[in-house]
Amino acid sequence: MTFSILAAAKTATPKTAPAPADANNPLDDLRYWWDSSVAWVESHWLQIGIAIGVGLIIYFLLSMIRTFALKRAQSAPGQFTLTDIVGRVIHKTKSLVLAIISIRLVAGYAQPPALILHLIQFVFTIAVVMQVAIWAREIVLGLIQRRAAEGHNETLSNAMGIIRLLISVALFAVAAIVILDNMGVNVTGLVAGLGIGGIAIGLAAQGIFSDLFASLSIIFDRPFRVGETIKYDTSIATVERIGLKSTHLRSINGELLVISNTNLLSKEITNYANLHRRRVQFAIGVVYQTTPDMLRALPALLKTQVEAEKHEFIRSSFIGFGASSLDFELVADIHSDDYNEVIAARTEIGIRLFEEMTRLGYDFAYPTQTTFTAAPDGTMILPYAESVTMKTPRPAKS
Template sequence: MTFSILAAAQTAATKTAARVAPARNDPIADLRDWWDSSVAWVNSHWLQIGIAIAAGLAIYFLLSMIRGFALKRAQATPGEFTLTHIVGRVIHQTKSFVLAIVAVRMVAGYAQPPAVIMQILQLIFTVAVVLQVAIWAREVILGLIQRRASDGHNETLSNAMGIIRLLISVALFAIAAIVILDNMGVNVTGLVAGLGIGGIAIGLAAQGIFSDLFASLSIIFDRPFRVGETIKYDTSTATVERIGLKSTRLRSLNGELLVISNTNLLGKEITNFANLHRRRITFTIGVIYQTTPTMLRDLPALLEEQVVAAGQEFIRSSFLTFGPSSLDFELLFDVFSDEFDVVAAARTDVGIRVFEAMAKAGYEFAYPTQTTFTAAPDGTMIMPFAESPKPKVSAAKIAKPS
């Protein structure tokens, strides 16, 4: 009786342990089962598999033809960074493996593969498409950057494209890796947080470098000035010689080379003298207070006549103010030229013409003068200069006739 009870208890414990203990994995057995199921699938669906392979090959060659046609159209465009060129370059970056996996995925459902094979195809398809989208996005961004900044040969853009390409590639492929891991069921919350903290740390450590780099890109894209143009920066007037990744080199009017960081350069007010189709010249002309009212009224017309005779566009000429030692008139006219030498020659010509005409008409130019009046303690005015000697009279003139 006791033995029977012990035997029954042992049997129950063995069954309970069998239920609790996990089943052992046998890779060889699993591989054998997968092979057997695959062979059975091929034997039962050989016609569907053949049709799917033929359709997949047709789709692959069709996609390859579209890629080749788009590439030829892009290469035939005369512009270097046209939208057609960018689209063609993006399509050219489409990998043949991606075309193949897309064709396989499109026809896989018709062949009704086993669930394991379908899961593998789905995983490969997801990885390939996500990576291909990252490559497409990189080419689109780089193409638009080059299109926006294209103005012939841009040395700064050529130097910066390596860094820009690296930064864009790291950002896009990091996003692609997160998307792939998320589709595989991996918890990417910690990874995203780690990448964010790492990016902040790198940004703080290289803040000055990135600041000048983004300022350089701002100059390239916004184009406040270009190489060869004359600008006024703060209190300096200089010609732009080179726009670098960190600094810009300017050649001042006195010949000095000014090296200014891009961040500081954009932080100041910049006056660009390039592309000026007209330049306004202003003269302030002062005549003496002894000028008659009639001559003052005639002076604006005289000034206008000289500007028109010089071939420039007259704007206005009018009385300006009562100066300390002169009656001031203002003359404004425009010179239509982009060349500073032409503007300087026109200004000189008009100035000389005005001087000649005013001198011929009897006008006198004023210069700073000051008259001082003094008085004695009793209020008698004292002239600020010695009295002129009285003229001598000869004895013959003052002698009385006899």
């Protein structure tokens, strides 16, 4: 690398420098460029002094800006806020990088030999690329930790070690490729090799990475959280733990369900948490002997009883002729996040309906079978309804 820079810099050597004795001899090249540098210092000492002074001023200004910004960021309240992330990024700004930036800004004023200018440019490129990679890592990790702090997610906090490793490897691999490319190295083969290696590793650990990214999807997308009750496939359970590979669910019957994160997200999930209202339905059947006036009054009666319990009435209507009943439907909404309160409210509504309908003379239907008795000549015989004629016999229950 040094000799390539030497070769590239020969054409821009100051005229006062002596010519090399043997251009093909590395030692002679080094001696030649040393003499050139000495000659440059002797002929440009004033410009060099001014450049050093200006560079120091720039360095101290950059340091003061960094210190001021860092104090402002650290004085802001709260952890893992955007201001805190900015403070962490500023804190990771190296003093050496500030010095190299200062040198690069004033290097052209002193008109250095091409060798020195190439070396400054080379070191500047390495320093800036590595510093940008460090900044990017801190920003990404800060945002992830901020997300974890918002949800108080233990899984993400435990996974920060492997996440930090993966992010660091990815960012610094990109930084290394950028540096090599600026050095003139052909990185096409390296990029292709890294791509093939990444595919091989991905295929070998496909199941692990699939569950890992599914876990991160659960953490960031938050379809459910620890402590919430969900319906997965045909099971209703409470989330106990979200791991990197699997999620633990406690079913309503007490069993522990351990499901891989990939399988968990591959099916429809119903989350029962944070429901501001729950809908309850009642199917009410009355006997066929109920009078039409009582049937017409029933929907309003049902509405009155629901509203008396301070719940939201949705609808009540006649829905059909059953085998043993005239069927009505009652739909109401109970505004509560607590499922136990919903169950208690539904019970209270049902008891109140039964009490009021019984008081008003409604008879609830139940499965029955009616038979009619006839004489040999086909006429109906007792028992039959006393209020009707022989043509409308009273059905007898058996």
